[in-house]
Amino acid sequence: xxLGACVWFTGLSGSGKSTTAAAxxxxxxxxxxxxxxxxxxxxxxxxxxxxxxxxxxxDTNVRRIGFVATEVVRHGGICVASVVSPYRATRDAVRAMxxxxxxxxxxxxxxxxxxxxxxxxxxxxxxxxxxxxMTGIDDPYxxxxxxxxxxxxxxxxxxxxxxxxxxxxxxxxxxxxxxxxPARSER
Amino acid sequence: xxLGACVWFTGLSGSGKSTTAAAxxxxxxxxxxxxxxxxxxxxxxxxxxxxxxxxxxxDTNVRRIGFVATEVVRHGGICVASVVSPYRATRDAVRAMxxxxxxxxxxxxxxxxxxxxxxxxxxxxxxxxxxxxMTGIDDPYxxxxxxxxxxxxxxxxxxxxxxxxxxxxxxxxxxxxxxxxPARSER
Numbered sequence: 403x404x405l406g407a408c409v410w411f412t413g414l415s416g417s418g419k420s421t422t423a424a425a426x427x428x429x430x431x432x433x434x435x436x437x438x439x440x441x442x443x444x445x446x447x448x449x450x451x452x453x454x455x456x457x458x459x460x461d462t463n464v465r466r467i468g469f470v471a472t473e474v475v476r477h478g479g480i481c482v483a484s485v486v487s488p489y490r491a492t493r494d495a496v497r498a499m500x501x502x503x504x505x506x507x508x509x510x511x512x513x514x515x516x517x518x519x520x521x522x523x524x525x526x527x528x529x530x531x532x533x534x535x536m537t538g539i540d541d542p543y544x545x546x547x548x549x550x551x552x553x554x555x556x557x558x559x560x561x562x563x564x565x566x567x568x569x570x571x572x573x574x575x576x577x578x579x580x581x582x583x584p585a586r587s588e589r
Numbered sequence: 590x591x592l593g594a595c596v597w598f599t600g601l602s603g604s605g606k607s608t609t610a611a612a613x614x615x616x617x618x619x620x621x622x623x624x625x626x627x628x629x630x631x632x633x634x635x636x637x638x639x640x641x642x643x644x645x646x647x648d649t650n651v652r653r654i655g656f657v658a659t660e661v662v663r664h665g666g667i668c669v670a671s672v673v674s675p676y677r678a679t680r681d682a683v684r685a686m687x688x689x690x691x692x693x694x695x696x697x698x699x700x701x702x703x704x705x706x707x708x709x710x711x712x713x714x715x716x717x718x719x720x721x722x723m724t725g726i727d728d729p730y731x732x733x734x735x736x737x738x739x740x741x742x743x744x745x746x747x748x749x750x751x752x753x754x755x756x757x758x759x760x761x762x763x764x765x766x767x768x769x770x771p772a773r774s775e776r
Contacts, residue, residue: 403623404590406664436590438660448656449636451649462638469635470657473625477593477666 404435406475406503407576409567411484412493412546413509414538415524416516418555418563419484422509425564430480433568433577438474440467442485455535461492468496475503480576488537490544505574507567508549511556513538591622593662593690594763596754598671599680599733600696601725602711603703605742605750606671609696612751617667620755620764625661627654629672642722648679655683662690667763675724677731692761694754695736698743700725 409426411419420441430437442463446453449466453459464487474481487493497504516538517525528536535541546552551570553563571577596613598606607628617624629650633640636653640646651674661668674680684691703725704712715723722728733739738757740750758764 436663436665438663449653452639466636470660473657473666473668474660474664476623476625477661477664478623479660479664479666481660 403478405574405576406478406480407505407571407574408471408475408481408483408500408503409505409507409571410471410487410493410496411482411507411509412487412549413511414513414516414543415486415536416519416521417509417511418553418560419486419509421560422507422553422555422563422567423482423484425560426567427482429564429568429580430482430571430577433580435480435577438470438479438481440470440481440483440485442467442483445485455541457489457535457541460486461489464489464492464496468499471496471504472499472501475500480571486537486543488541488543490546493546503576505551505567505570506546506549507551507553508546509563510545510552510554515556590665592761592763593665593667594692594758594761595658595662595668595670595687595690596692596694596758597658597674597680597683598669598694598696599674599736601698601700601703601730602673602723603706603708604696604698605740605747606673606696608747609694609740609742609750609754610669610671612747613754614669616751616755616767617669617758617764620767622667622764625657625666625668627657627668627670627672629654629670632672642728644676644722644728647673648676651676651679651683655686658683658691659686659688662687667758673724673730675728675730677733680733690763692738692754692757693733693736694738694740695733696750697732697739697741702743 413419427437450463471481527533528539537543572579600606614624637650640650658668714720715726724730759766
């Protein structure tokens with residue numbers, strides 16, 4: 403059985419979790435492995451329809467994703483989760499569930515930048531008071547204290563960051579080391 | 590990567606799905622494989638807290654289990670699900686999601702027998718009118734038309750039925766054939 407792993411991207415809304423995950427997934431597939439993609443928004447359709455954004459509902463959502471991740475890793479599979487998962491205690495509970503295959507990746511982007519991007523218009527809504535419980539605005543984000551990886555999106559592209567995760571997976575023995583691509587394929 | 594499979598036990602409440610699953614799981618583990626156990630009741634805690642037993646909620650529950658099963662099978666894992674899953678169309682939707690690894694096992698026990706056992710007291714409640722939407726009483730159970738396996742619990746023990754499933758998994762190439770246990774270990 404292959405070595406399983408759960409790459410868990412945590413960070414503010416708009417920090418670049420899904421973008422980094424989207425850059426990582428094809429790199430893992432190219433290394434010959436299947437990937438389960440657990441994107442917070444996708445998962446809310448499949449696993450958590452009806453849940454809101456209260457602390458309790460967020461926790462339930464995160465734990466459900468953790469449940470799926472645990473089962474994937476149990477079978478030696480690789481799972482890439484991107485979910486705000488703002489509370490440290492809940493992330494640590496998922497870490498305990500998944501076991502040593504849990505790889506916490508902090509996608510660290512200043513909130514001013516996230517708010518400027520505001521891809522989903524959530525920050526604007528929160529500022530207008532049309533949305534409560536927005537992480538970083540009126541709900542806390544508790545950054546990881548000891549993440550396996552700490553990615554700064556202001557200093558590197560999503561593709562560069564995805565490669566750092568890939569390298570980590572190779573070092574952990576989850577993936578076989580891949581030959582570097584020739585420079586001309588850099589996009 | 591190993592060949593993945595989802596053994597999906599369907600049948601009335603009290604038909605013996607969980608009992609057969611509980612007999613099967615150690616046989617799979619003895620064959621050297623990990624198993625994800627998705628028992629309807631357990632899953633309602635982890636994946637579907639808050640869902641009821643309306644047609645819509647039942648479907649949501651079944652589809653969520655199907656979602657997890659799909660991801661397990663994607664990585665070559667084995668999953669054993671036991672869930673009433675009364676509606677044919679929903680089971681067929683799960684079959685389509687999971688793919689060729691889906692093994693539908695009809696646990697066929699006459700409703701009179703299920704009602705006599707009534708382990709959870711649900712039939713009595715339904716008869717007293719304290720519970721509506723009880724499968725087999727005031728909600729339909731649509732038996733599989735072409736299940737991979739059709740188990741009759743009146744003519745075989747759970748252990749014997751579990752061995753039929755094991756044999757099927759071996760024939761499918763999911764498990765390596767195991768040597769038969771000596772007869773004295775029969776319990």
